[in-house]
Amino acid sequence: MARRSTLTEDVVRGLPKVLLHDHLDGGLRPETVAELAPDAGHTLPVDDPADLGRWFAEAADSGSLERYLETFQHTVAVMQSAENLTRVARECVEDLAADGVVYAEVRYAPEQHVDGGLTLDEVVDAVRLGFLEGEAVAREAGRTIVVRQLLTAMRHQARSREIAELAVAWRDRGVVGFDIAGAEAGYPPTRHLDAFEYLQRENAHFTIHAGEAFGLPSIWEALQWCGADRLGHGVRIVDDIEDGEEGVGLGRLAAYVRDKRIPLELCPTSNVQTGAVTSIAEHPIGMLAKLRFRVTVNTDNRLMSGTSMTKEMLALVEAFDWGPADLRWVTVNAMKSAFLPFDERLVIIEDVIKPAYAELDA
Numbered sequence: 425m426a427r428r429s430t431l432t433e434d435v436v437r438g439l440p441k442v443l444l445h446d447h448l449d450g451g452l453r454p455e456t457v458a459e460l461a462p463d464a465g466h467t468l469p470v471d472d473p474a475d476l477g478r479w480f481a482e483a484a485d486s487g488s489l490e491r492y493l494e495t496f497q498h499t500v501a502v503m504q505s506a507e508n509l510t511r512v513a514r515e516c517v518e519d520l521a522a523d524g525v526v527y528a529e530v531r532y533a534p535e536q537h538v539d540g541g542l543t544l545d546e547v548v549d550a551v552r553l554g555f556l557e558g559e560a561v562a563r564e565a566g567r568t569i570v571v572r573q574l575l576t577a578m579r580h581q582a583r584s585r586e587i588a589e590l591a592v593a594w595r596d597r598g599v600v601g602f603d604i605a606g607a608e609a610g611y612p613p614t615r616h617l618d619a620f621e622y623l624q625r626e627n628a629h630f631t632i633h634a635g636e637a638f639g640l641p642s643i644w645e646a647l648q649w650c651g652a653d654r655l656g657h658g659v660r661i662v663d664d665i666e667d668g669e670e671g672v673g674l675g676r677l678a679a680y681v682r683d684k685r686i687p688l689e690l691c692p693t694s695n696v697q698t699g700a701v702t703s704i705a706e707h708p709i710g711m712l713a714k715l716r717f718r719v720t721v722n723t724d725n726r727l728m729s730g731t732s733m734t735k736e737m738l739a740l741v742e743a744f745d746w747g748p749a750d751l752r753w754v755t756v757n758a759m760k761s762a763f764l765p766f767d768e769r770l771v772i773i774e775d776v777i778k779p780a781y782a783e784l785d786a
């Protein structure tokens with residue numbers, strides 16, 4: 425098909441891409457995990473980097489979010505010193521830049537990186553330094569990328585208020601928002617209402633992992649009780665959409681999400697691995713895009729899912745026959761939905777994204 429042949433892997437990699445949902449501890453290079461593990465006193469399931477990359481992808485491909493999350497112990501273990509955090513953060517930016525990402529919000533849970541004696545502030549600062557270094561390395565290689573932090577609190581823990589305060593304290597130094605993550609079932613977002621109310625009073629931005637493993641009640645709570653600006657995944661919003669013979673009908677929650685242009689941070693490959701959907705071809709992203717929800721495309725965990733923004737985009741081109749206009753649409757959607765200040769978002773849309781797609785059209 426003509427459209428598919430224009431969107432080769434090289435072309436898609438070269439197009440500017442925007443990433444809103446990517447976990448720092450889910451994106452390490454297998455070689456880095458293997459190299460850092462001995463000094464961190466951590467035993468890995470396999471030592472050879474190539475085998476390790478495959479091990480992560482296979483172990484994560486379990487059909488269960490809980491089992492998927494167990495694999496993170498092997499990355500978090502090597503992210504307990506400032507030096508290692510800075511390195512991992514720098515490599516993350518280098519890898520995203522090489523993949524053609526021009527803007528990314530990368531998240532991690534500071535509370536998971538204090539086992540080596542770092543304070544929460546030292547954790548955030550180490551990551552900040554790594555992102556700055558990565559941006560500088562990319563610039564030297566002729567690539568411009570802007571990367572910001574989202575601070576995640578773990579939903580089964582009780583430190584969300586503290587992490588929310590940390591996000592506000594660092595908001596002018598590379599942190600643009602807050603998130604909660606971890607196993608969804610049994611840990612509704614309203615458990616952390618105090619943190620969300622605090623953030624709202626501080627005029628701060630936040631997203632919530634909701635509607636991934638668990639359905640509509642979790643999305644409803646995230647939006648209507650907690651006031652989330654965006655939904656991490658949110659894919660189960662399809663449970664409130666009826667696609668019958670008489671056409672498509674939106675329930676009240678789905679209509680609200682679409683009417684209010686609430687961004688969905690969709691992560692196709694990750695959803696297949698955790699069993700939220702059976703295949704990319706079956707992924708609701710095709711339907712949600714047709715219905716003009718505020719769809720964005722994301723990697724979630726590049727290591728565990730063996731993926732990249734280029735791969736996610738190509739999978740959608742393949743599965744739904746998406747063309748350049750679709751890729752541009754999700755990219756502009758993502759940039760509009762970023763937690764970066766509005767004027768900075770506009771510059772990236774007007775000076776980076778639009779010209780690159782115009783060139784592709786020509």
Ligand SMILES: O=c1[nH]cnc2c1ncn2[C@@H]1O[C@H](CO)[C@@H](O)[C@H]1O
Nearest residue numbers: 447493496531532533576605606633
């Ligand atoms: O798809 C996901 N759903 C829920 N939690 C996740 C997902 N991916 C990663 N994490 C969790 O977020 C923590 C901070 O980055 C990770 O350590 C992992 O436990």
Ligand SMILES: [Zn+2]
Nearest residue numbers: 605633656724
């Ligand atoms: Zn996630």
